[in-house]
Amino acid sequence: MKIAVMGAGAVGCYYGGMVARAGHEVVLIGRPAHVEAVRRDGLYLDTQTFQAHVPMQASTDASGVRGAALVLCCVKSTDSESAAADMAPHLAPGAQVLSLQNGVDNAERLQALLGREVAPAVVYVATEMAGPGHVKHHGRGELVIGPSAASANLVKLFADAGVPVQVSDNVMGALWAKLILNCAYNALSAITQLPYGLLVQGQGVEDVMRDAVLECLAVAQAEGVSVPGDTWDAVQRIARTMPTQFSSTAQDLARHKRSEIDHLNGYVLRKGAARGIATPVNRVLHTLVRLLEGRPAPAEQPV
Structure with missing residues (x-):
């Protein structure tokens, strides 16, 4: 083929x-x-x-x-x-x-x-x-x-x-489950430039991730999406199974490329706003990544 x-x-x-x-x-x-x-x-x-x-x-x-x-x-x-x-x-x-x-x-x-x-x-x-x-x-x-x-x-x-x-008969739920993992890890890995295994060891990091996940689940429920499995267990498992992995958003920022953050935390932010659901943690994560995207590349730094 x-x-x-x-x-x-x-x-x-x-x-x-x-x-x-x-x-x-x-x-x-x-x-x-x-x-x-x-x-x-x-x-x-x-x-x-x-x-x-x-x-x-x-x-x-x-x-x-x-x-x-x-x-x-x-x-x-x-x-x-x-x-x-x-x-x-x-x-x-x-x-x-x-x-x-x-x-x-x-x-x-x-x-x-x-x-x-x-x-x-x-x-x-x-x-x-x-x-x-x-x-x-x-x-x-x-x-x-x-x-x-x-x-x-x-x-x-x-x-x-x-x-x-x-x-899976619930592929939309599976897509949302993956989106939630991305919302928990991608921005934080990008902002800190840390791999998942080190990231989760930071003080307060798991609390931030948990808050982001709860916001995502609230929006998914409002959208009529059934997210399968134990979401928080899945989030924790990522750090164990991919400890050396940097998020794709972290890799994009390191290369001074535009990331997909508008379609990750930004997507949850937009859907939450449309449903009247506050998503302050996802808003902050999205905002910080967009700010970092706007930094000039090293060659463009003023002398």
């Missing part, structure tokens, strides 16, 4: 690399330096259990999705609309699009612009780009998807590639 990865960052490269290693034809669509490295040497997939150079195609242009039976959309939530516009002219009529993105509304936004079904997937993986053509895997890697005519095939495809997939 030909599989295209739209947005070949850490998440896209990990899953694209795993399915390519299982024998599928994969094309990564990403930034020039990364594409050049992959074309030259293949993708260096640096996981907890193996290291391998995986040959695959790479392109800087969305036309790379042409002919793909499956497209993994892994762009930042801020880029969903532009990615849809870029992909639309090149998608095969029967191509399936799977959103592997943070936030809860990306599949809906993509679907509206592409005029076709887009399936959401909840992603639990700790990865980072260690350099052009080099993705480093720190832990986990499972996906949660909703039931569909294609879900059985997706489960088999990913399972054959060593990626566990769970099919």
Whole structure:
């Protein structure tokens, strides 16, 4: 099967690399330096259990999705609309699009612009780009998807590639569960530039995280969403299972890139305001990250 990865960052490269290693034809669509490295040497997939150079195609242009039976959309939530516009002219009529993105509304936004079904997937993986053509895997890697005519095939495809997939009848609840984890960790990791394991050891940090989580749960309930499982236990488990991981927001700020904070704590803030629910902790976290995003890069610092 030909599989295209739209947005070949850490998440896209990990899953694209795993399915390519299982024998599928994969094309990564990403930034020039990364594409050049992959074309030259293949993708260096640096996981907890193996290291391998995986040959695959790479392109800087969305036309790379042409002919793909499956497209993994892994762009930042801020880029969903532009990615849809870029992909639309090149998608095969029967191509399936799977959103592997943070936030809860990306599949809906993509679907509206592409005029076709887009399936959401909840992603639990700790990865980072260690350099052009080099993705480093720190832990986990499972996906949660909703039931569909294609879900059985997706489960088999990913399972054959060593990626566990769970099919859930409550995928919106699962998306919110992941959103709440992001709201608890991402901003704090970004502001402090600390990995999760060290972050939670800070005085008062767990109290702040718990308050952010309770606000998220109140908004989810008002939205009619049933969040599965023990949310606070899931939050605590992240620090144990991914102790060395920096949040994607922390990685963005370290590289002076725009983050997805508007689609994480900012999303809860907007939904809470619409429902008349106060979210002061999420407001502060969102505000601080936006302030840090506005800092000039080192080369731009005044002399």
